[in-house]
Amino acid sequence: MSKIFVDACFGKDTPYTPVWMMRQAGRYLPEYMAVRKEAGNFLNLCHNPEKACEVTIQPIDIVGVDAAILFSDILVIPNEMGMELKFVTGEGPLFPSPIKDEADLDALIGGAKAADKLTYVYDTIKLLKEQLPKDKALIGFTGAPWTLATYMIEGEGTKTYNICKKMIYSNPDLLHKILRKVTDVVKLYMENQIKAGADVVQIFDSWAAAIEPGLYDEFSWKYMVEIAEYIKEKYPHIPVIMFPKGIPAFLDKVYGNFDVFGVDWGTPMALAKEKLGDKYVLQGNMEPCRLYSKEETTKCVEAIQEVMGSKRHIFNLGHGILPDVPVEHAKHFVSECQRVSKN
Amino acid sequence: MSKIFVDACFGKDTPYTPVWMMRQAGRYLPEYMAVRKEAGNFLNLCHNPEKACEVTIQPIDIVGVDAAILFSDILVIPNEMGMELKFVTGEGPLFPSPIKDEADLDALIGGAKAADKLTYVYDTIKLLKEQLPKDKALIGFTGAPWTLATYMIEGEGTKTYNICKKMIYSNPDLLHKILRKVTDVVKLYMENQIKAGADVVQIFDSWAAAIEPGLYDEFSWKYMVEIAEYIKEKYPHIPVIMFPKGIPAFLDKVYGNFDVFGVDWGTPMALAKEKLGDKYVLQGNMEPCRLYSKEETTKCVEAIQEVMGSKRHIFNLGHGILPDVPVEHAKHFVSECQRVSKN
Numbered sequence: 137m138s139k140i141f142v143d144a145c146f147g148k149d150t151p152y153t154p155v156w157m158m159r160q161a162g163r164y165l166p167e168y169m170a171v172r173k174e175a176g177n178f179l180n181l182c183h184n185p186e187k188a189c190e191v192t193i194q195p196i197d198i199v200g201v202d203a204a205i206l207f208s209d210i211l212v213i214p215n216e217m218g219m220e221l222k223f224v225t226g227e228g229p230l231f232p233s234p235i236k237d238e239a240d241l242d243a244l245i246g247g248a249k250a251a252d253k254l255t256y257v258y259d260t261i262k263l264l265k266e267q268l269p270k271d272k273a274l275i276g277f278t279g280a281p282w283t284l285a286t287y288m289i290e291g292e293g294t295k296t297y298n299i300c301k302k303m304i305y306s307n308p309d310l311l312h313k314i315l316r317k318v319t320d321v322v323k324l325y326m327e328n329q330i331k332a333g334a335d336v337v338q339i340f341d342s343w344a345a346a347i348e349p350g351l352y353d354e355f356s357w358k359y360m361v362e363i364a365e366y367i368k369e370k371y372p373h374i375p376v377i378m379f380p381k382g383i384p385a386f387l388d389k390v391y392g393n394f395d396v397f398g399v400d401w402g403t404p405m406a407l408a409k410e411k412l413g414d415k416y417v418l419q420g421n422m423e424p425c426r427l428y429s430k431e432e433t434t435k436c437v438e439a440i441q442e443v444m445g446s447k448r449h450i451f452n453l454g455h456g457i458l459p460d461v462p463v464e465h466a467k468h469f470v471s472e473c474q475r476v477s478k479n
Numbered sequence: 480m481s482k483i484f485v486d487a488c489f490g491k492d493t494p495y496t497p498v499w500m501m502r503q504a505g506r507y508l509p510e511y512m513a514v515r516k517e518a519g520n521f522l523n524l525c526h527n528p529e530k531a532c533e534v535t536i537q538p539i540d541i542v543g544v545d546a547a548i549l550f551s552d553i554l555v556i557p558n559e560m561g562m563e564l565k566f567v568t569g570e571g572p573l574f575p576s577p578i579k580d581e582a583d584l585d586a587l588i589g590g591a592k593a594a595d596k597l598t599y600v601y602d603t604i605k606l607l608k609e610q611l612p613k614d615k616a617l618i619g620f621t622g623a624p625w626t627l628a629t630y631m632i633e634g635e636g637t638k639t640y641n642i643c644k645k646m647i648y649s650n651p652d653l654l655h656k657i658l659r660k661v662t663d664v665v666k667l668y669m670e671n672q673i674k675a676g677a678d679v680v681q682i683f684d685s686w687a688a689a690i691e692p693g694l695y696d697e698f699s700w701k702y703m704v705e706i707a708e709y710i711k712e713k714y715p716h717i718p719v720i721m722f723p724k725g726i727p728a729f730l731d732k733v734y735g736n737f738d739v740f741g742v743d744w745g746t747p748m749a750l751a752k753e754k755l756g757d758k759y760v761l762q763g764n765m766e767p768c769r770l771y772s773k774e775e776t777t778k779c780v781e782a783i784q785e786v787m788g789s790k791r792h793i794f795n796l797g798h799g800i801l802p803d804v805p806v807e808h809a810k811h812f813v814s815e816c817q818r819v820s821k822n
């Protein structure tokens with residue numbers, strides 16, 4: 137059965153423009169909160185294929201999106217490379233022993249050995265393949281090596297990224313070694329997700345904007361492209377989506393073999409279309425806070441449709457949905473996207 | 480005596496391109512830390528004209544910059560409008576009773592009554608006029624109404640700005656009323672700073688990037704322009720610098736009567752020059768973390784000089800200097816800017 141979402145990723149004509157939302161399996165859904173409570177905590181939920189599968193499917197059933205995104209977290213990767221990971225309530229993720237030097241890096245598990253430890257992710261995907269409606273696509277994902285490295289080096293979320301940046305400017309060799317080791321794991325992690333049944337993969341570079349424009353390629357983009365091209369060479373039928381958040385200043389520098397470019401809400405859709413629309417299908421990009429108002433949601437969906445015209449486009453938010461958005465508004469967004477784009 | 484910094488703001492030829500650094504009076508200077516310790520805490524230091532004057536001058540003497548920026552904080556404005564303000568060590572600023580509705584806003588002091596309460600700022604400027612070398616310019620400043628409003632509404636620093644954004648999309652009238660009241664105070668605050676002796680004023684919109692591109696003018700820029708134009712009309716000899724951080728995606732939308740556009744490090748200088756260089760003098764924009772390495776500092780200063788060619792430019796960082804930068808490196812940055820730009 138052909139999946140509208142996969143077709144759209146390849147720029148094929150579809151009956152309407154498909155839609156999904158970043159963080160669509162999340163805290164705004166009471167059904168998600170119930171499962172999470174049963175699981176005990178966030179990381180337990182990631183480790184539990186049955187429950188992770190259940191919350192992955194929820195937004196398909198409840199909100200009506202056209203694709204499901206695997207419920208997991210990007211930080212399971214460094215975690216399985218051997219870094220202890222804690223989720224402190226209200227504080228976000230914490231690696232109590234961040235990478236300080238080459239010895240710390242060498243102590244981590246690399247390559248297939250690390251990728252093969254992420255069995256709970258692959259098991260979740262296998263369950264999803266059985267349970268997901270056949271016309272819906274399953275999106276696997278990873279964090280970009282740079283975004284993963286920021287957590288591995290800073291140990292926690294940061295406003296200034298100054299430990300990572302000190303490394304960029306005073307010890308770039310160590311940073312490249314970290315990025316190399318992470319990239320090698322991520323390539324196999326993506327491949328294993330595809331082997332388990334992912335129909336599409338997305339690479340999230342959530343902290344792209346922390347690198348100055350002239351160095352973005354060297355410290356992030358080229359590693360993302362390496363992963364994308366590894367996948368495209370072996371699995372050309374699997375669409376690859378790149379989502380580097382916050383690089384509107386240099387879209388003309390975007391290159392590489394992948395299918396879809398994810399546009400964040402800070403990048404005007406018209407600008408992305410002008411710079412990248414011929415080369416890549418574009419995904420995005422409603423400002424997630426518009427979901428607080430149905431009226432403002434409709435206005436924005438119509439404005440995006442006006443720019444994209446049901447061609448080479450996938451509707452999405454320009455960043456993750458927030459926990460306090462009413463479910464009714466999320467449904468409204470999804471149905472409006474489908475309504476305005478009907479051919 | 481003519482001041483090279485003021486001349487440069489008006490695009491006149493100068494013997495070299497002047498330089499200063501955002502947050503140059505700050506924690507990276509041991510001399511600053513000593514005065515701050517005496518003062519007891521950050522807010523006490525803002526309230527003490529003698530000590531605020533002393534730390535304002537320090538970077539002129541120690542680091543060799545061409546302009547001094549008044550030592551103060553943007554949040555003294557809402558504080559004197561009647562909002563209790565706390566600086567919690569390691570946590571940042573906190574307004575325990577943020578604005579929730581129109582009644583909260585109405586309870587705040589507005590207009591001249593609020594602006595006239597900021598006497599300690601004006602007293603600091605008067606002292607500075609006596610003590611600052613006559614060839615150095617004194618920069619006064621304010622936060623943009625939007626940036627001030629984010630703190631007044633959220634109560635503290637935020638990653639998501641979701642309370643403000645909920646207001647943008649579901650109660651824009653209240654947000655505009657807040658912005659109006661703040662703008663009216665800021666206009667007089669800027670005017671009082673000029674009357675006390677400020678040679679230049681800068682408007683910082685640190686959280687510009689929190690607003691989606693299509694709404695930036697409505698909720699921030701137009702208020703900044705109103706302040707700038709109020710000043711330019713009454714004090715045409717006073718240069719006005721605008722610093723909206725993080726708007727590279729829509730530089731072509733920048734308008735208004737002011738003199739200098741501050742370029743943040745995320746915006747390539749060549750892009751800013753292409754879009755705005757004919758209309759405004761440009762200030763910026765080294766990534767502050769380059770200060771961790773002298774070599775990387777020199778490389779960046781030379782690259783910026785290559786783009787700007789000693790014309791219509793003021794050197795600066797693209798954001799504030801970080802506390803753990805060695806003073807020696809800050810001096811190196813300043814002398815390199817002066818060296819490479821000598822005519």
